[in-house]
Amino acid sequence: MPARASLWNTLTDPLVHQNPVTLQILGICSALAVTTSVATALTMSAALTAVLVMSAGLISLIRNHIPGSIRLIVQIVIVASLVIVIDQILQAYLFEISQKLSVFVSLITTNCLVLGRTESFSRHNPPGRSMVDALGNGLGYSVVLVVIGSVRELFGAGSLLGVQVFQTVDQGGWYTPLNLMLLAPSAFFLLGGLVWAIRTLLPAQAETIDLLSPDKPEDLS
Amino acid sequence: MNDLVSLFLSAAFVENMPLTLFLGLCTFIALSRKTGSAAGLGIAVVAVMGVTVPLNHLIYTALLAPGAWAWAGLPETDLSYLKLIAFIGVIAATVQLLEMVLDRFFPAIYASFGVFLPLLTVQCAILAGSLFMVERSYTLAESTVFGLGAGTGFAVSVIMLGAIRARLAYAHIPEGLRGLGITFILAGMMSLGFSAFAQMVAS
Numbered sequence: 001m002p003a004r005a006s007l008w009n010t011l012t013d014p015l016v017h018q019n020p021v022t023l024q025i026l027g028i029c030s031a032l033a034v035t036t037s038v039a040t041a042l043t044m045s046a047a048l049t050a051v052l053v054m055s056a057g058l059i060s061l062i063r064n065h066i067p068g069s070i071r072l073i074v075q076i077v078i079v080a081s082l083v084i085v086i087d088q089i090l091q092a093y094l095f096e097i098s099q100k101l102s103v104f105v106s107l108i109t110t111n112c113l114v115l116g117r118t119e120s121f122s123r124h125n126p127p128g129r130s131m132v133d134a135l136g137n138g139l140g141y142s143v144v145l146v147v148i149g150s151v152r153e154l155f156g157a158g159s160l161l162g163v164q165v166f167q168t169v170d171q172g173g174w175y176t177p178l179n180l181m182l183l184a185p186s187a188f189f190l191l192g193g194l195v196w197a198i199r200t201l202l203p204a205q206a207e208t209i210d211l212l213s214p215d216k217p218e219d220l221s
Numbered sequence: 222m223n224d225l226v227s228l229f230l231s232a233a234f235v236e237n238m239p240l241t242l243f244l245g246l247c248t249f250i251a252l253s254r255k256t257g258s259a260a261g262l263g264i265a266v267v268a269v270m271g272v273t274v275p276l277n278h279l280i281y282t283a284l285l286a287p288g289a290w291a292w293a294g295l296p297e298t299d300l301s302y303l304k305l306i307a308f309i310g311v312i313a314a315t316v317q318l319l320e321m322v323l324d325r326f327f328p329a330i331y332a333s334f335g336v337f338l339p340l341l342t343v344q345c346a347i348l349a350g351s352l353f354m355v356e357r358s359y360t361l362a363e364s365t366v367f368g369l370g371a372g373t374g375f376a377v378s379v380i381m382l383g384a385i386r387a388r389l390a391y392a393h394i395p396e397g398l399r400g401l402g403i404t405f406i407l408a409g410m411m412s413l414g415f416s417a418f419a420q421m422v423a424s
Contacts, residue, residue, distance in 0.1 A: 025251045025401065029345045033243040069321075073313045080306045103352055106305050110348045112247035184241050184416070188409030192402050199397035 010133045014140035017202070020113050021144040022195045027113030030104050031145055032187040038161045041149030042142075043097045047086050047105060049138030052114050055079045056134035060122040075118050080109045113141060148190050156181030225366045232370030233377065235419055238346040240378055240412040245346030249379055250404055259383030261330060263376025265319065265341060267369065270350050273315055274368030277308045277351040278361055301355075308351040316341050346375055378415070382407060 020026045027048070034044040058078050059066075066074050087105045090098040098105065108114065117137055122130040153159060158166035158175045167173020180186050236242060239249040245266070252262045285307060287299040319341075323331040341347070350371050354364045385407055394403050 022401070025247055028246040028250060029243050032246065070317070072317055073310065076309050076313045077306065080309050084302070084305055103349060103356075106352060107244075107345050107349060109305060109309055110345045112345075184243065185409040185412040187243070188405045188412055192398075192405030192409065195402040195405060196395070196398045199399075199402065200395075203396065 007129065007132055010129060011136040014133070014136040015143060016140070016198070019140045019144065019198070020116075020137045021141055021191075022198055024116070025112075026116045027111050027141055028191070030107060030111055031141065031148070032184075032191065034101060034104055035145055035149040035152055035187060036156065036182050037100075037153045038146065038149045040097060040100050041145040043090070043094060044101060044104065045138070045142030045145050047090065048108055048111060048113070048141060049135065051079065051082045051086055051108050052117065052134045052138045053131050054082050055114060056118060056122045056130040057127050058082075059118045060125060060127040060130035063123050066123075071123070072115075075115060076109065079114050079118075083109045113137065144191075144194070147194065148187065151190055152181045152186065156186075225362065228363060229366050229370035229373075232367050233374035234415065236371070237374045237378055237415050237418070238349070238371055239375060240408065240415045241419075242349070244349045245344050245375060246408075248341065248344055249375070249382070250401070250408070253379050253383040253386055253404070256380060256383040256387055259379045260376075263372075263379050266344065266346065266375045266379075267372035269312070269315055269319065269341060269344075270347055270368040270372035270375075271365065272368075273308075273312050273347060274350050274354050274371075275361060275365040276315075277311055278354055278359065278364040280307055280311065281355055304352075304355060308348060312347055312351070346371065378411065382411065 014020055018024065021028060021031050030044060030048070034040045055075075055078055059075055062074075083106060086108070087098070090101070090105060117134055121133050125133070150160060153161075154165060155178045158164060158168045158173075158177055164171070166175035168175050168177050238244040239246055248262060248266075253259045281301075281304060285300045285304050287301060288296055290296070290298040290300075320331070350368055354367060359367055382404070386404060389403060389407075398406075
């Protein structure tokens with residue numbers, strides 16, 4: 001069935017081939033800031049995916065009634081209300097992690113990933129398809145977060161999900177934690193390396209050199 | 222006066238939005254291919270932040286802060302949980318206004334911004350500026366300076382990155398690392414450099 005196949009593609013394409021973080025340059029801010037440990041990365045991924053799916057569904061439902069000139073404000077208000085709900089839920093049930101995430105849960109509102117998907121996809125597609133697309137993009141984002149979070153936590157603190165994997169020197173073991181991993185620059189280096197790895201495996205994603213061509217924004221598909 | 226100068230410097234360099242706080246990275250990376258568009262983005266961010274942070278400060282103190290409705294006989298009312306939606310509304314309106322003005326009077330600049338001008342609404346740095354302003358309870362003058370400083374810091378770093386990338390266009394970079402990959406590594410190095418400014422905050 002072609003319809004089903006294309007739905008499946010809508011779901012799986014963003015995982016690697018159209019990954020929102022490594023290819024579309026969307027949602028990078030939070031991807032780097034919350035990845036000092038796997039637990040925060042997972043919470044952030046879940047929160048973002050929930051907001052993304054719900055806002056895609058809602059905006060897609062009312063897409064024919066939003067006037068073009070004020071669409072941004074309408075979309076952002078919908079997203080912001082959903083974020084407030086998620087923020088309250090996190091504070092009620094996962095208080096410690098929500099303290100660690102601090103301002104970044106509120107900043108899901110301004111995560112380019114959410115508005116980027118609603119602008120480029122939900123505005124033109126029916127709710128079901130939009131939600132599948134949103135789920136796929138949310139999962140693609142989560143994959144990147146969890147990979148970077150695992151590397152940073154493993155080498156920065158010698159643990160994974162809070163469970164000690166390498167015995168650090170402080171605890172009488174052999175592993176000296178690499179503090180740089182927990183600081184800002186390493187997140188940039190790791191994501192750069194990840195992009196390099198993906199594009200070496202999938203050469204189709206590599207960017208061609210355009211020397212003197214005029215400025216053009218990245219492809220948002 | 223001295224306080225304001227040091228606040229400006231610390232907002233611009235010590236707490237550089239993209240490089241130390243990871244805020245506003247999407248546009249930081251995506252629009253820094255050429256120095257020209259990077260400068261345009263930088264100016265737009267300075268303008269939007271310089272307007273929205275003080276504006277949000279006024280709205281927050283007049284309407285949302287705990288006790289703001291005391292004059293109406295409602296001293297208990299605390300609407301501060303609405304700040305997110307109020308701030309983003311102000312920012313979205315400002316950006317939409319900017320978009321209309323550019324579209325009408327400067328179509329060339331408008332075309333070169335493309336999809337990223339609407340995305341300025343979702344510039345994390347701009348919203349974060351307003352949220353930090355509340356968290357640190359700045360006065361009106363301080364929040365104006367803070368908004369301009371944070372915007373300037375963003376503009377400086379995005380123009381620097383744009384200049385480096387323009388030069389790198391002529392370098393032989395491994396195929397998979399071209400474009401996005403090398404940009405992240407550059408940003409990492411700039412972030413290492415900017416971490417040296419952290420020493421300034423004590424003095």
